[in-house]
Amino acid sequence: MEYTAPSGQDSRTIVVIGSSTGGPRTLEIVFAQFPLVDAAIIIVQHMPHYINSAFCRHLTDISCMEARIGEDGESIEHGTIYVAPGDVHLKLLANRTIRLFDDEKVQSVRPSIDVAMTSLERNGNDRFVGVVLSGMGSDGADGIRHIKELGGVTLAQTLRTCAIHAMPRAAFETGRVDRMLPPEGIRERIIQIAGIL
Amino acid sequence: MAEVPCRRIMVVDDDVFILEVMEELLRPEGIEVVAAVSGDACIAALEKGFRGFILMDIMMPKKDGWETIEEMIDRDLMEGNVVAMLTARDVPDRELEQMKEHVIDYITKPFEADEIVAIVKGYLEYLA
Numbered sequence: 001m002e003y004t005a006p007s008g009q010d011s012r013t014i015v016v017i018g019s020s021t022g023g024p025r026t027l028e029i030v031f032a033q034f035p036l037v038d039a040a041i042i043i044v045q046h047m048p049h050y051i052n053s054a055f056c057r058h059l060t061d062i063s064c065m066e067a068r069i070g071e072d073g074e075s076i077e078h079g080t081i082y083v084a085p086g087d088v089h090l091k092l093l094a095n096r097t098i099r100l101f102d103d104e105k106v107q108s109v110r111p112s113i114d115v116a117m118t119s120l121e122r123n124g125n126d127r128f129v130g131v132v133l134s135g136m137g138s139d140g141a142d143g144i145r146h147i148k149e150l151g152g153v154t155l156a157q158t159l160r161t162c163a164i165h166a167m168p169r170a171a172f173e174t175g176r177v178d179r180m181l182p183p184e185g186i187r188e189r190i191i192q193i194a195g196i197l
Numbered sequence: 198m199a200e201v202p203c204r205r206i207m208v209v210d211d212d213v214f215i216l217e218v219m220e221e222l223l224r225p226e227g228i229e230v231v232a233a234v235s236g237d238a239c240i241a242a243l244e245k246g247f248r249g250f251i252l253m254d255i256m257m258p259k260k261d262g263w264e265t266i267e268e269m270i271d272r273d274l275m276e277g278n279v280v281a282m283l284t285a286r287d288v289p290d291r292e293l294e295q296m297k298e299h300v301i302d303y304i305t306k307p308f309e310a311d312e313i314v315a316i317v318k319g320y321l322e323y324l325a
Contacts, residue, residue, distance in 0.1 A: 021293060022302050028319055046297050051279055051323050058322045086298075108295055136293045136303075163303045164289050 011125035012095055013039035013078065013194050018113030018143065020046040020135025022163020027059070027133070029183035030190075031081075034063035039129075039194035040076040041065065042084065042092070044113045046135065049086025056083050072100040079197050084111040091119035095126050107139050113167075117143025120150060128152030129193055131186060132177075134162035138170035148176035153193055158182050206317060207231040207247055209239040209265065210254035210283065215306075219252070222310055223317060236260030240268055248277035250320045252304070255284045263292040266299060275299060279320055 019027060023045055047055065052069050059067035059081055067081035070090055075097055076082060084090040088100040089111050099119075106112035117130055117140065130147035132140035134157055144154045154177050156168035161182045171177050181189060208219045208230055216232040223230050231247055233239040236257060255262040262282055269275045281302035282293070289303055301323075304316060 020297050021289075021300055024301060024323065025316065025319065047301055048275070048279060048299065050277060054323050054325055058325075061322075109298055136289055136297050163305075164293070166289070 011127070012076070013127045013129070014076070014092070014095060014120065015039050015041045015129040015131065015190055015194065016113075016117050016120070016143070016147070017041065017043045017131040017133065018117065018135075018140035018167070019043065019133040020109075020113075020137070020139065020164070020167060022134035024055075025134070025163065026157060026161070026183045026186075028062070030187040031059050031063040031065070034065060034187065035191060036064045036079050036197045037191055037194035038078050038197045039190070040078055041081045041190075042070070042076075042090070042116060043067075043081060044084040044090065044111050044116045046109050046111075046139075047086060052083060052085050056081075059083070070098045070100070072098060074098045084116060086111070089115045091115060093119075095120060095123045107137055109137075109139055113140040114142040118146045120147060120152075122150055127193075129190060130154045131190070132156045132168050132171040133186075134164050135167035136164050137166055140167050141170040141174050144171045145174045145176045148174075148178075153189075154178050155186055155189060156180050157186065204321060205229040205231065205247075206250040206252060206321070207233055207239065207242055208252045209233040209236065209257070209262070210252075211235060211257045212254070215254070215283075219313070222314055226314060226318065228317065228321065236262070236265030236268070239265055240272070240274065243269065243274040243278070244272075249279070250317065250324055251278055251280045252317070253280055253282050255282055255286070255290060263290065263296065266296060270299070279324060281316070281320065 056067040070082040159165035
């Protein structure tokens with residue numbers, strides 16, 4: 001499906017990228033020289049909490065977007081990458097405000113991709129993109145199903161380009177993935193949907 | 198919080214050939230390789246203060262890669278390290294399901310020289 005530009009000034013385009021083992025290699029390709037786009041990008045990467053800051057700094061260095069660790073109560077803005085901090089779940093309240101929760105792990109992980117994606121809700125002209133990258137398990141599959149139900153665009157990494165293809169395979173098996181794409185294709189599709197600022 | 202050095206990695210593998218190859222590939226890139234021939238050698242290096250990027254072979258005698266990580270967690274030696282597993286298997290081990298918050302990557306052997314150098318340099322950026 002093709003999106004039309006959001007009509008309301010207050011609408012948001014929210015891209016949630018879920019990534020686990022092997023995902024940083026993909027993110028490196030997706031965000032190298034990535035332009036400033038008209039969307040808020042949320043990255044849920046399973047990783048040790050003590051590399052959150054360096055991970056953000058690196059994404060900022062290689063792209064034209066500012067990447068920072070999402071903080072509780074922070075309003076999301078277009079042109080920014082928000083990285084889910086380690087050891088807490090990240091949800092969006094009314095698609096606008098980051099909330100962090102110290103709840104139980106979901107599928108043995110915290111932050112959970114599913115928790116972040118399923119927190120999105122139908123709200124005015126808000127637009128959604130869900131992306132599942134390399135990783136073990138099935139985190140992200142429920143989230144993809146949810147984003148599709150909201151009318152969003154859903155993408156997953158092609159299995160042959162993954163270090164571990166279980167997560168994108170599980171997402172694909174929901175029958176709700178619009179396209180399986182290599183990292184370069186995911187990058188281009190996000191830019192195409194969001195538009196450059 | 199442990200301080201993370203940025204241009205040093207530990208390679209844990211019982212195959213001395215792999216250790217030598219990694220050193221030959223990474224030293225010209227200005228990356229120091231700490232070689233550990235077993236899980237116990239890895240634990241000993243961590244107890245001496247190593248913190249950084251660790252390439253961990255899974256299949257090793259006595260203590261495999263997963264058991265080594267479990268011991269790192271039990272002994273509070275995980276903080277400050279980022280671990281990628283080295284494996285000859287196509288299918289990922291079930292243990293990864295429980296370890297995915299600790300294991301950032303899963304690299305299948307044999308690997309291309311350029312590929313492994315790029316991967317290591319990429320993760321060192323995350324630790325810089």
